[in-house]
Amino acid sequence: PDIITVQELANRMAARAGEVVKALFRMGVMATITQSIDADTAELVATEFGHRIRRVSEADVEQGLEGEADTEEALEPRPPVVTIMGHVDHGKTSLLDALRKTDVAGREAGGITQHIGAYMIQIPTGDRVTFIDTPGHEAFTAMRARGASVTDMVVLVVAADDGVMPQTVEAIKHAQAAQVPMIVAVNKIDKPGVNLDRVRQELLQHEVVVESLGGDVQEIQVSALKGTNLDKLLEAIILQAEILDLKANPNRAAEGTVIESKLDKGRGPVATVLVQKGTLNQGDIVVAGAEWGRVRAIIDDMGIPLTGAEPSEPVEILGLTGVPSAGETFVAVEDETRAREITEFRQRKAREKVAAAAGAARGTLNDMLA
Numbered sequence: 476p477d478i479i480t481v482q483e484l485a486n487r488m489a490a491r492a493g494e495v496v497k498a499l500f501r502m503g504v505m506a507t508i509t510q511s512i513d514a515d516t517a518e519l520v521a522t523e524f525g526h527r528i529r530r531v532s533e534a535d536v537e538q539g540l541e542g543e544a545d546t547e548e549a550l551e552p553r554p555p556v557v558t559i560m561g562h563v564d565h566g567k568t569s570l571l572d573a574l575r576k577t578d579v580a581g582r583e584a585g586g587i588t589q590h591i592g593a594y595m596i597q598i599p600t601g602d603r604v605t606f607i608d609t610p611g612h613e614a615f616t617a618m619r620a621r622g623a624s625v626t627d628m629v630v631l632v633v634a635a636d637d638g639v640m641p642q643t644v645e646a647i648k649h650a651q652a653a654q655v656p657m658i659v660a661v662n663k664i665d666k667p668g669v670n671l672d673r674v675r676q677e678l679l680q681h682e683v684v685v686e687s688l689g690g691d692v693q694e695i696q697v698s699a700l701k702g703t704n705l706d707k708l709l710e711a712i713i714l715q716a717e718i719l720d721l722k723a724n725p726n727r728a729a730e731g732t733v734i735e736s737k738l739d740k741g742r743g744p745v746a747t748v749l750v751q752k753g754t755l756n757q758g759d760i761v762v763a764g765a766e767w768g769r770v771r772a773i774i775d776d777m778g779i780p781l782t783g784a785e786p787s788e789p790v791e792i793l794g795l796t797g798v799p800s801a802g803e804t805f806v807a808v809e810d811e812t813r814a815r816e817i818t819e820f821r822q823r824k825a826r827e828k829v830a831a832a833a834g835a836a837r838g839t840l841n842d843m844l845a
């Protein structure tokens with residue numbers, strides 16, 4: 476389907492419509508400025524003009540959910556969101572656990588400390604950092620495919636005694652594809668006979684050039700087991716965050732991404748979400764994927780109930796009518812009517828997709844029987 480006029484595309488790229496027409500012509504597409512072109516063509520043109528494309532879903536476009544752009548003045552600094560990735564058994568979970576113990580916020584666990592897939596800590600300087608437990612590489616890919624970018628940087632955990640392994644390479648590729656900076660945490664340095672140069676050389680082969688080899692990737696040697704150099708790792712994260720100059724507008728309707736979700740026996744649908752824009756407040760009506768609900772409770776990673784959550788804060792929310800999928804975006808909307816409209820639209824789209832897939836499958840079967 477045609478989604479955008481040549482004029483509109485030109486406007487969004489701040490390019491002359493005539494130039495866009497010419498670019499289309501070179502690609503073999505004849506279009507006037509008032510004509511519409513499809514998403515793939517628009518993407519090709521935009522790429523040619525040097526733009527990076529973020530596709531919002533059709534539903535978002537039709538429902539006007541794309542969201543208003545924030546003005547520079549409205550933006551305020553926000554904590555970095557860090558994803559820990561690496562090969563199996565290289566110590567991701569151990570490192571996350573060790574880092575969590577460095578939290579100086581002095582919060583006492585409120586209720587039952589849930590193991591949620593994300594948490595935020597405060598370091599002695601007062602800076603805060605949000606960590607996301609690798610949702611598995613597959614989930615990461617799925618999130619990226621949905622256009623959800625949740626992480627600002629990746630901490631690549633490489634066990635010093637094992638070196639770069641297949642999933643290390645996968646993680647590197649994910650970070651490179653998502654264009655997020657990486658920090659290498661060489662873990663298990665407490666083990667005897669580790670060869671750091673070998674690890675660096677192996678990383679080099681995958682275009683990860685650490686500082687000691689003249690590159691710009693910070694490398695920190697840690698031991699999750701002994702708690703060695705965790706402060707250095709946190710410093711490296713803060714330094715990287717400063718370079719990225721991370722900002723968001725906390726004074727608007729909340730938007731973010733579902734990190735994980737489950738159906739809890741007592742509490743009903745529970746979603747762990749990362750707020751990325753605006754402030755999520757108790758009582759807000761939110762749409763998450765094809766589900767919606769009034770936010771009955773917001774709970775932090777220590778099990779403490781909150782009245783609101785700001786950008787980069789990972790929280791659990793209760794009150795949804797169903798369980799949204801990880802990687803789906805959520806957005807606070809003005810009222811229930813609007814929430815119903817959007818979710819009905821999305822559910823209809825999903826049904827159509829299933830029907831179309833079933834139709835295609837029948838076709839194949841018929842072909843085979845013919």
Ligand code: GTP
Nearest residue numbers: 562563564565566567568569662663664698699700
């Ligand atoms: P998966 O989640 O299975 O991919 O593994 P992981 O990367 O989360 O590794 P995990 O933290 O479970 O650690 C794997 C093993 O390595 C455990 O037996 C840890 O005790 C051990 N380990 C983790 N960090 C260190 C470390 O710094 N030094 C030593 N000696 N062992 C460590």
Ligand code: MG
Nearest residue numbers: 566567568569
């Ligand atoms: Mg683990």
